[in-house]
Amino acid sequence: MKILVCLSKVPDTTSKISFTDNNTRFNSQGVQYILNPSDEWYALVRAIELKEAKLAESVSAVMVGGAEDDALLRKAVAIGADTLYRINAQPMDAYSVARMLADFIKTQDFQLVLTGRETIDYNGGEVPALLAEMLGWELASPVNKLDIVEGKARMESELGALTQVLEADLPLVISAAKGMADQRIPNMWGIRNSRMAVIQVVEPQPVEPLVRFVNYELPPAKGQVKMIPADQPELLVDLLHNEAKVI
Numbered sequence: 001m002k003i004l005v006c007l008s009k010v011p012d013t014t015s016k017i018s019f020t021d022n023n024t025r026f027n028s029q030g031v032q033y034i035l036n037p038s039d040e041w042y043a044l045v046r047a048i049e050l051k052e053a054k055l056a057e058s059v060s061a062v063m064v065g066g067a068e069d070d071a072l073l074r075k076a077v078a079i080g081a082d083t084l085y086r087i088n089a090q091p092m093d094a095y096s097v098a099r100m101l102a103d104f105i106k107t108q109d110f111q112l113v114l115t116g117r118e119t120i121d122y123n124g125g126e127v128p129a130l131l132a133e134m135l136g137w138e139l140a141s142p143v144n145k146l147d148i149v150e151g152k153a154r155m156e157s158e159l160g161a162l163t164q165v166l167e168a169d170l171p172l173v174i175s176a177a178k179g180m181a182d183q184r185i186p187n188m189w190g191i192r193n194s195r196m197a198v199i200q201v202v203e204p205q206p207v208e209p210l211v212r213f214v215n216y217e218l219p220p221a222k223g224q225v226k227m228i229p230a231d232q233p234e235l236l237v238d239l240l241h242n243e244a245k246v247i
Ligand SMILES: Cc1cc2nc3c(=O)[nH]c(=O)nc-3n(C[C@H](O)[C@H](O)[C@H](O)COP(=O)(O)OP(=O)(O)OC[C@H]3O[C@@H](n4cnc5c(N)ncnc54)[C@H](O)[C@@H]3O)c2cc1C
Pocket: 006, 007, 008, 009, 026, 028, 036, 038, 039, 062, 063, 064, 065, 091, 092, 093, 094, 095, 097, 114, 115, 116, 117, 118, 119, 121, 122, 123, 124, 125, 126, 127, 128, 211, 212, 213
């Protein structure tokens, strides 16, 4: 079984988020990008664990992105992936990302495609479902535990307090969520390998996005903080009652 893991890049949570061109474009200037946590920590690590347990033949990783993303994509090899693909396009909406991934996957022989449940920037959670539909494969989402038993995927999916145990034939798209694996820190050997890793660049057919960003609305600026002297609790009560109107 060959596994493909779809990796998305997202701003590091410490990045300062701002917009340019009249709030119509995300300002990526100075933004540090990381691999989307559920893609790296859960999908990729579980795929590598399955390979280590001899339940998978190989683990490949793919990203729809530009050449500026190559260093980030190499991290997948540092963690244990075998092969890297970059679909050479800027992600513009979930539909076009899924379309380019699906077109690529159709040319390969992967039996299992793992994605994250959602990204931590746009949080769409749409790519896995669109991808499964475009491939004509089943989708299991969100999946918290994954095993391969007698050639089938055995999964657990948590729905609130309820846990569903699922089984599905391959080929399959799975969106990975918390619990599937634990984050792995690359070791020196992995980092060395990743520097030499070849990224296979795939030129996609142009795909028009279905959704266009009109503009981003920033939240209103926070009001000033009022400091109340510790010996004036009655003033605090008065302000909460008459000004903030919360009591
Ligand atoms: C620099 C930059 C600029 C952008 N500009 C725009 C813009 O102008 N307009 C706009 O609409 N959107 C823009 N986007 C967002 C882009 O549309 C989203 O990345 C895309 O729609 C996927 O949606 P999502 O992030 O909600 O993914 P979700 O559906 O939440 O992703 C779920 C999973 O799908 C996989 N996946 C998602 N994206 C990728 C990818 N690129 N490659 C491989 N796997 C992936 C991952 O496994 C991920 O965990 C931009 C993104 C970036 C990084």
